[in-house]
Amino acid sequence: MRILIVALSLFGFLILSARPLVVVIDAGHGGKNKGVVYNAIEEKDLTLELAQKIAFFIRKHSNIKVFMTRTTDKNVSMNQRIKFINQMKPDIFLSIHFNAQILLKSNRGFEIYYPADHLERSPQEIFANYDRINRSFKYGALFKKRYFKTNLTTMWKLPLNLFKAHRNLKLLNESKHPGLLLEIAYLTNPDDRSCIENPKFVNDVAWYILSALKQIKIQ
Numbered sequence: 001m002r003i004l005i006v007a008l009s010l011f012g013f014l015i016l017s018a019r020p021l022v023v024v025i026d027a028g029h030g031g032k033n034k035g036v037v038y039n040a041i042e043e044k045d046l047t048l049e050l051a052q053k054i055a056f057f058i059r060k061h062s063n064i065k066v067f068m069t070r071t072t073d074k075n076v077s078m079n080q081r082i083k084f085i086n087q088m089k090p091d092i093f094l095s096i097h098f099n100a101q102i103l104l105k106s107n108r109g110f111e112i113y114y115p116a117d118h119l120e121r122s123p124q125e126i127f128a129n130y131d132r133i134n135r136s137f138k139y140g141a142l143f144k145k146r147y148f149k150t151n152l153t154t155m156w157k158l159p160l161n162l163f164k165a166h167r168n169l170k171l172l173n174e175s176k177h178p179g180l181l182l183e184i185a186y187l188t189n190p191d192d193r194s195c196i197e198n199p200k201f202v203n204d205v206a207w208y209i210l211s212a213l214k215q216i217k218i219q
């Protein structure tokens with residue numbers, strides 16, 4: 001009898017621990033909010049194309065549950081994005097963006113932003129955010145590790161930056177779930193642009209992101 005109970009509780013544990021990872025993919029900008037515009041390239045189109053490819057790969061090649069903040073060319077406000085994330089309660093959300101640096105066109109490469117500790121907040125708020133920020137950092141480190149391990153053919157492996165929020169990233173500050181903002185490449189850099197224009201680029205980056213998501217173990 002005891003063995004049966006142990007076996008049943010182990011079975012129950014396996015069922016519980018096998019719940020799929022839940023992910024929200026947030027395609028930055030949309031509609032009138034074009035994001036960075038460089039020559040004829042608009043950031044809102046790049047983020048949507050990549051977000052859709054990531055969701056497609058997730059559904060086809062994993063049991064991860066995926067939700068998207070937008071699937072068409074429409075403007076979604078920052079508050080709507082935050083509300084959506086808080087409703088879906090993902091294990092992680094990924095906000096997809098492309099970068100620009102008009103004054104320093106030599107800036108290039110992939111960057112990861114994660115929520116900053118706001119030490120000026122009250123001890124209660126810091127405590128409430130501790131787990132979310134800690135997990136975001138852990139997932140950011142995992143994305144960084146995968147970036148160097150994955151066989152990306154359309155991106156150069158440049159030293160990667162893992163940033164705290166250097167800018168006022170409302171999405172990272174106000175969402176209640178772990179998340180990362182991925183700046184995929186610089187539209188203002190000619191080398192990055194030639195990566196982006198490679199027809200294999202979207203597949204390549206989406207595949208890398210799926211491989212990083214698959215590494216996440218949920219407790």
Ligand SMILES: [Zn+2]
Nearest residue numbers: 028035097098
């Ligand atoms: Zn952006």
